[in-house]
Amino acid sequence: MTKPSPIGSQPPNVQTGKRGNPATPRRDRERRGILTGWIISGMLHALALIIAAIVIIDRPGAGAPGRSVEVELAILPADEQADGSDPLMETEPTPIPIDTAELPELTDTFDLSGSPDATDLDLSAMDGIESLTGTGDSEGDAGLFTGSGGARATFFGVSARGTRFAYIVDISASMRGVKWDQARRALERSVDDLPDYTSFSVVLFQNDPILPGKLRRPKWQPSKLENKSDFRRWVRGVKTGGATRPVKAFTLVMDMKPRPDAIYFLTDGEFGETAPDTIAELNRQGRSVTIHTIAFVSEEGAHLLRRIAEDSGGTYRFVPGDGP
Secondary structure, three states, X not given: XXXXXXXXOOOEOOOOOOXXXXXXXXXXXXXXXXXXXXXXXXXXXXXXXHHHHHHOOOOOOOOOOOOOOOOOOOOOOHHHHOOOOOHHHHOOOOOOOOOOOOOOOOOOOOOOOOOOOHHXXXXXXXXXOOOOOOOOOOOOOOOOOOOOOOEEXXXXXXXXXXXXXXXXXXXXXXXXXXXXXXXXXXXXXXXXXXXXXXEEEEEEEOOOEEOOOOOOOOOOEEXXXXXXXXXXXXXXXXXXXXXXXXXXXXXXXXXXXXXXXXXXXXEOOOOOOOHHHXXXXXXXXXXXXXXXXXXXXXXXXXXXXXXXXXXXOOOEEEEOOOOO
């Protein structure tokens, strides 16, 4: 026979066999569920902030407003989080819609067909830069300084523009004595006045071309002090003599790579009547070169010199000189 419980005592819990308030375990579970829900909710909010910091970026464009990305977050209510399940494992990931319609198209294909080859570049003309004007040419050797740009050269008062200047000067027998001394001094002054970022080449002629040193073909000399000094020593030892035959000298100069921006041609006498046509044909075989002609002391060949200058777009000038 069961004894009645003392006054004020509580019957034992039917589930645990212990005395106490039967509602206490339920409230504990509810507290744990709510606490779990708040923890999960806090984690989801923190995750949302991280995603927003990474994805929601205003991308500034060239005069265009920044673009925003829309993010949808799924946050479970507290009563659904308190059932003890793991919402991170059971919920489907929410897609993040990104509007890519205005994003620039990217490609990893580059067209290098138009890139210049290193062997085609004229580096000697880039020691200094004054102007970028010029007409260009199909050979790719017109340089950036032709036409009205580049440096200014003068020879007996005749001006030319560019960075590569060639001189073809008569040293035939008729130039002997005072005439050659005067022409040589003017040639030295012209070369001395060239800026150091230009280049020059001098070809003297009589029966055949006469080149500095042991050169068999003309070459471009940078207008540095040492090269100018070497040129002066060489030209002062040249002896005059022979006939007046300039075509071979023009053939060598027109074959230079790159071609001159301007040629000065000085002679005191008459030469072959077919020379202007031959020189014009040589000029047409590549980029056209401006030829400035100078009749020195004598105008016997003036009609030929005028034709050469006119055919190339150059100028003709007569220089009286000091006589023989």
